[in-house]
Structure formats: structure tokens, C-alpha cells
Amino acid sequence: MVRTRLATLAWLAALALALAACGGDDASDTTEAADETTTTEATPMTTEAPETTEPPDEEAPAEAPAFFSTQFVPVEEQEVFREILSAGGFDVTGMDEGQVIDLLLAGAQAGASEVDVVGGLHGMYPPLARDDVMMNMVDVADDLAASRNIAPAFLTAGLLGGQDFLYYVPWMQATYIMAASTEALDYLPEGADVQQLTWEQFGQWCQNIVDETGEKRCGLPHAGLFHRFLEGYLFPSFTGGMVSEFKSAAAAEMMEWARDSLWPTIHPQSISYEFMQEPLLSGEVWVAFDHTARLKDAFDESPEGFVAFPAPAGPAGRGFMPVIVGLGIPEGAQNPEGGAALIEYLTRPEVQGQVLNQLGFFPVVDGVDFGSLPVGIGIEAEAVTAQANASDALPALLPIGLGDRGGEINEIFRAAFDRIVLDDEDIETVLGEEAAKLQALMDDTGAPCWAPDPPSDGPCQVK
Numbered sequence: 001m002v003r004t005r006l007a008t009l010a011w012l013a014a015l016a017l018a019l020a021a022c023g024g025d026d027a028s029d030t031t032e033a034a035d036e037t038t039t040t041e042a043t044p045m046t047t048e049a050p051e052t053t054e055p056p057d058e059e060a061p062a063e064a065p066a067f068f069s070t071q072f073v074p075v076e077e078q079e080v081f082r083e084i085l086s087a088g089g090f091d092v093t094g095m096d097e098g099q100v101i102d103l104l105l106a107g108a109q110a111g112a113s114e115v116d117v118v119g120g121l122h123g124m125y126p127p128l129a130r131d132d133v134m135m136n137m138v139d140v141a142d143d144l145a146a147s148r149n150i151a152p153a154f155l156t157a158g159l160l161g162g163q164d165f166l167y168y169v170p171w172m173q174a175t176y177i178m179a180a181s182t183e184a185l186d187y188l189p190e191g192a193d194v195q196q197l198t199w200e201q202f203g204q205w206c207q208n209i210v211d212e213t214g215e216k217r218c219g220l221p222h223a224g225l226f227h228r229f230l231e232g233y234l235f236p237s238f239t240g241g242m243v244s245e246f247k248s249a250a251a252a253e254m255m256e257w258a259r260d261s262l263w264p265t266i267h268p269q270s271i272s273y274e275f276m277q278e279p280l281l282s283g284e285v286w287v288a289f290d291h292t293a294r295l296k297d298a299f300d301e302s303p304e305g306f307v308a309f310p311a312p313a314g315p316a317g318r319g320f321m322p323v324i325v326g327l328g329i330p331e332g333a334q335n336p337e338g339g340a341a342l343i344e345y346l347t348r349p350e351v352q353g354q355v356l357n358q359l360g361f362f363p364v365v366d367g368v369d370f371g372s373l374p375v376g377i378g379i380e381a382e383a384v385t386a387q388a389n390a391s392d393a394l395p396a397l398l399p400i401g402l403g404d405r406g407g408e409i410n411e412i413f414r415a416a417f418d419r420i421v422l423d424d425e426d427i428e429t430v431l432g433e434e435a436a437k438l439q440a441l442m443d444d445t446g447a448p449c450w451a452p453d454p455p456s457d458g459p460c461q462v463k
Contacts, residue, residue: 064090065116065338070097070124071172071325072359080358088345097124104330108133113332117339119346122157122324123400125167129160134328137166140340144169144347149366151388153395157324161455168326169343172352172361175322176228177383178309179276179295184286185307187212195386197312199237202287203257206265209286219267219285221294224274227410229289230417232321232396234258236452237314242396243442243460244453246416247435250315252427259421271422280306292362292380299376308379310387317394319452320387324397325361356381364388394452401447412438435462 072081073094085092095103097120107113108131118124128134141155154170180194187208188194192201206218220226231242238254239245267273267285276288277297288295289311298306311320327346329339345351349367356362357373362384370378387393399409416434419425441447442459449460 063335063338065333065335065342066114067092067117067119067339067342068095068100068103068115069093069119070095070100070121071119071361077359081355084351084354084358085345088342088351090342090345097121100124101127104128104133105131107330107332111332112334113330115330116333116335117327117329117342119171119325119327122168122326122397125158125326125328126160126400128328129165129167133330134167135331135333135336136164137169137328138164140329140343141166141169143340144344148347148349150347151364151385151393153388153393154322154324154364157322157395157397157451158326161451168328169347170364171325171327171343171346172355173322173324173364173384173388174292174361175320175384175387176225176232176289176291176311177295177380177387178311179280179288179290179298180307180309181280181283181286182305182307184209184217194307194309196390197309199234199257199312199314202312203262203265206262206287210265216265216267217284217286218265219273219276219279219288220270221273221276221288221290222271224276224294225291226417227413228291228321230413231399231409233289233311233319234314235413236319236394236396237312237316240316240394241453242399243438243449244463246438246462247428247431248463251431254314255417255420255427255431258417259424259427263421292384293360296376296380299379300374301376303375303379306379308383310383310390313390313392317452318387318390318392319394319396321396321398322388324364324395397451399447400450402441402445405441405445408441409438412441438462 067090069092072078073096078092078094082092100118100120101124104113104115104118107115125134137158141150144150150170154173155166158166158168158170160167185194187205189201189204189208192205209215209217220229234254235242235245235251239248239250245251267279269279269284273279275294276285276290277295279285280288280295280298281301299308311318327343329336333339347365349363349365349369352363352365353368353372356368356377362381366385366389368381370381373381399406402409412434416430419430420427439462442461446459448458449456453460
């Protein structure tokens with residue numbers, strides 16, 4: 001076990017360093033994620049709940065662990081989740097994130113925790129890490145690796161910017177992907193693979209559609225979650241960072257490309273689009289980006305008419321924004337073996353498939369049978385999995401540590417894009433002015449850097 005554990009640590013360290021080399025290290029100690037649970041981003045999609053498929057019979061733990069989760073707290077969701085858990089001999093207590101953190105901190109002070117395993121968003125773990133509340137999950141992850149493949153990018157996120165302490169095992173995710181009408185595939189650039197596009201190829205694809213049809217058929221949700229497109233996709237893909245590289249030369253080149261090459265090919269109604277599924281279904285748009293929950297209707301209503309695919313890659317990697325939920329065990333857990341057994345159960349491919357089918361969160365492991373899912377969900381799930389497991393995957397986490405000022409960072413990114421691309425203001429002037437606002441926000445809140453920016457001591461710095 002020790003030898004294997006050391007190998008796992010070496011692998012995680014190498015992966016963290018590799019991601020850091022392309023700007024992809026993960027967040028250091030931070031405070032709670034800002035408002036992650038109040039938007040579509042962390043809200044599971046509603047799907048019909050078919051009968052639960054029983055997993056293979058396994059010996060239940062001698063004593064069920066005390067499992068507390070910040071997810072599936074609403075009564076309807078909790079009933080479905082409890083049914084999934086009961087098949088493995090487990091149960092759950094749903095609780096708000098703040099209450100869970102207080103309970104864990106109290107257990108750490110007492111030296112004995114009421115919690116054996118906790119499930120929560122990535123942003124819950126940094127404050128717990130700061131107070132040394134959680135145990136190292138490397139041994140648990142090492143045991144799991146013998147029977148399943150967890151997306152490496154998400155394991156790295158669980159390191160919280162370090163190299164040898166895994167604070168959580170990834171449990172599930174929500175994210176954003178791309179969608180296209182099958183009609184649009186005829187206009188792909190020569191040699192381009194829709195499943196492995198670059199942003200340059202994406203721009204050329206949109207231009208080809210304009211040139212050959214006379215119509216602008218690519219669309220973006222400018223009135224919707226467009227700030228996540230900027231924070232999690234464009235900036236990381238082109239610059240390797242989110243905050244630190246905001247006014248870099250790479251950011252200026254990206255904005256020039258967006259203004260001169262990309263936006264002229266985008267449907268003019270994009271300025272008012274909130275959800276992209278409607279313009280896709282109407283045929284007004286052929287190619288789009290959005291949250292999986294805001295594309296679902298298109299795949300449900302016309303599974304043969306649309307394809308899903310990962311976000312394109314840029315010079316720094318394939319930036320994407322996952323909402324990661326992780327499972328951890330407190331240092332003072334009374335039943336850590338039972339906690340590990342629960343984590344093993346929840347990361348089984350068949351159980352991950354049940355959670356996707358009935359509760360709408362996507363898997364973090366390979367081997368899920370998408371063929372048994374509703375067609376639309378299965379189409380999205382394949383793209384989500386491919387995106388997370390891409391060799392150049394560069395996860396950009398939701399902003400963390402901004403508290404009730406979380407909306408301000410979204411306004412800054414939007415303002416930079418709008419002023420440059422829509423209003424044709426000078427690129428360097430705009431990036432400099434908005435960077436000053438961004439730095440003031442970091443300084444005022446004390447928020448350290450988060451992925452894909454490298455860890456920082458103190459407030460994250462705009463270079």
C-alpha cells in the first residue's frame with residue numbers, strides 16, 4: 001500500500017506540475033465559493049426518474065457512516081438520493097454549507113467529529129483545509145484507482161493547489177459544453193474534428209457558415225451565463241489564467257481575435273439570448289455554447305438533429321468550467337472505514353449513472369453506461385466526459401473567496417468584452433482599467449488565486 005500510495009502521490013504531483021506549466025494549477029486556501037448554489041451552474045437538471053437499477057451486491061459496511069451532504073437537500077431530491085444510497089446500505093443528512101462547515105470545525109476543536117464523510121462543492125474545502133480539518137484522501141483515491149478511472153483534472157482540483165494532500169475525492173460535476181445542428185457539420189474547416197476543435201477552427205467554422213449560407217448561425221448567450229464563457233473558456237484557453245493574466249499580451253490578442261474574427265460571425269440576436277436551446281431548436285442558430293441544463297431541451301426534442309462536443313482549445317489548453325462536488329473524510333471521523341466504503345459506492349460507474357439519470361449531475365469516472373440513459377442526457381454526458389478527460393483539459397473553477405461581492409467579477413469580465421468587442425474601445429486601455437477594478441476586488445476581499453491561476457499567498461494579483 002505504501003509503495004502504491006507513493007506512486008499515486010508522485011502521479012498527482014506530476015499532474016499538478018504539468019497543469020501549472022500551462023497555467024493550470026488549482027486554488028490555494030480560500031474562503032467559500034460565491035453563490036455557487038443559486039444559479040443554473042450548480043443546479044442539477046430535472047430528468048424523469050425511472051426505476052433504480054440495483055448495483056451489484058456488495059457487503060454493506062458493518063456500521064453505516066454519518067454522511068452529511070450540501071447537495072440534494074430539497075425534499076424531492078433527497079428522497080431520490082436516499083433511495084440510491086439505501087441500495088448500498090447508506091443514508092444521508094442534508095445540510096446547508098455553512099452549517100456543515102460549522103459542524104466540521106466544532107468536531108476538529110473537540111478532537112472527535114460527528115461527521116464520517118462529507119459531500120460538498122469545491123469551494124467548501126479551502127476553509128476546512130486552512131484549519132486542518134480534513135484527512136488526506138490519497139489512500140482512498142489509490143484504492144479506487146484499482147477499479148475505476150477518475151478524471152485527472154478533478155483529482156488535481158482536490159489537491160487545492162498543493163501536491164501531496166488530497167482534500168476530497170471527486171464525486172460529480174456540472175458544466176458547460178458546445179452544441180451544433182448536424183447541418184452545421186458540413187461547414188467544418190478541412191481536417192477539423194468537431195470533438196477536438198481549437199478556437200481558431202471554431203471561428204473559421206462560423207466564418208464558413210457565413211460565407212456559404214449568407215447567414216450568421218453561431219450563437220452565444222450574451223444575456224445569460226456569458227460571464228462563465230469568458231472566465232472559464234476564453235481567458236483560460238488563450239492565457240492560461242483567469243485573474244492573473246487578465247491584462248496580459250495573450251489576453252489582448254484574444255480580445256483582438258474576438259472583436260475582428262469571432263464576433264462578426266455571431267448571430268446578432270446573441271445580445272439577447274439567455275438560453276441557447278430555443279434558438280437551436282428554431283434553427284435560428286446552428287452552433288452554440290451554454291450550460292448543459294440550458295441545452296438539454298434541444299437534445300431531448302431532436303437527438304438526431306444535434307451533436308454535443310467539448311469546448312474548443314486555445315494556445316494554453318482546453319479551458320472549461322466545472323462545478324465540482326467532492327467527498328472528504330474529517331480527521332476526527334469516528335468511522336473513516338465506513339466513510340471510505342460510501343465513497344467507493346458513490347464513485348461506482350453504475351451509481352454515477354443513476355445520479356445522472358435521476359438527479360442531473362454528471363459523472364467524474366469512466367465506464368458509465370450512457371446507453372441506458374434518456375437519449376438527450378446520454379448525448380450531453382459523452383461530451384462532458386470527453387471534455388473533462390481531454391489530454392489538454394484546463395479546469396477553471398468558479399470564483400472563490402469573494403463572498404457577497406461575487407457578482408462584481410462577472411461584471412468586470414463582461415465590461416471588458418463589451419467595451420472592446422461591442423463598443424470598439426482601445427484594447428489595452430480597457431484591459432488596464434478593468435484590471436484595476438479586478439485587483440481592487442481581490443485586495444478588498446483578500447481572495448487568493450483559484451484555478452487555473454497558480455496558488456498565491458494573500459490576494460490574487462493581476463500581473
